[in-house]
Amino acid sequence: KAGVTQTPRYLIKTRGQQVTLSCSPISGHRSVSWYQQTPGQGLQFLFEYFSETQRNKGNFPGRFSGRQFSNSRSEMNVSTLELGDSALYLCASSTLQGPGGIQYFGAGTRLSVL
Amino acid sequence: SQELEQSPQSLIVQEGKNLTINCTSSKTLYGLYWYKQKYGEGLIFLMMLQKGGEEKSHEKITAKLDEKKQQSSLHITASQPSHAGIYLCGADVDSSYKLIFGSGTRLLVRP
Numbered sequence: 367k368a369g370v371t372q373t374p375r376y377l378i379k380t381r382g383q384q385v386t387l388s389c390s391p392i393s394g395h396r397s398v399s400w401y402q403q404t405p406g407q408g409l410q411f412l413f414e415y416f417s418e419t420q421r422n423k424g425n426f427p428g429r430f431s432g433r434q435f436s437n438s439r440s441e442m443n444v445s446t447l448e449l450g451d452s453a454l455y456l457c458a459s460s461t462l463q464g465p466g467g468i469q470y471f472g473a474g475t476r477l478s479v480l
Numbered sequence: 481s482q483e484l485e486q487s488p489q490s491l492i493v494q495e496g497k498n499l500t501i502n503c504t505s506s507k508t509l510y511g512l513y514w515y516k517q518k519y520g521e522g523l524i525f526l527m528m529l530q531k532g533g534e535e536k537s538h539e540k541i542t543a544k545l546d547e548k549k550q551q552s553s554l555h556i557t558a559s560q561p562s563h564a565g566i567y568l569c570g571a572d573v574d575s576s577y578k579l580i581f582g583s584g585t586r587l588l589v590r591p
Contacts, residue, residue, distance in 0.1 A: 370522075372522075397577065399577065399578065399579075401581075408581055408582075408583050408584065409568065409570075409581035410581075411578040411579065411580065414577040414578055416577070421577050422576055422577045422578050424578065454520065456522060456523065458523075466510070466511050466530065466572065466575075468513070468525055468528055469513070469525075469570075469579060470525060471515070471522040471523040471524075471525075472522050473521055473522040474520075474521065474522050476520065
């Protein structure tokens, strides 16, 4: 089985632009979660989707949004980029409908905001 | 996350030595997950613990969740250079769909 696939792997943007990151979960997994990893704040939860519905959201501004498609693929969007948005963005997929599932992570998208 | 404290922050050991990494939560753990990360890459799942007193092993790595379900330890026996990386504990502290993570332990194994 293929793992979680994130595209692109690297992105360079300038302040004020917007960006869309993509995540394809492991086949059969319907839950997709997004995390932001920075040296200062570590790994922080952004949001989680299951069957196209957002079930949980972390403490991030409204500039961060996401969605999930009927095939479970997910995208996250960051609008009006700020320097502090530079980070490794990780996507994880899980098979369980409820809590307690193992989350399998992709290789991440490294976003640099100049 | 301050809710999940990992120690030590970094560790340098000689190949062949044993080591332990700890993860302590300020809340009851509904699930505790150990991951390994190579710098700048994704997380590799190691083990999941859910029941107090549970212990799991894979190859030379053993993880335990204490009876009160607020602390976990990861023990590596006879460390090898391939064990080097960042070890992260992640926890479900409110029986939801999100994980909070510790700040990680950076492990270096000297040949």
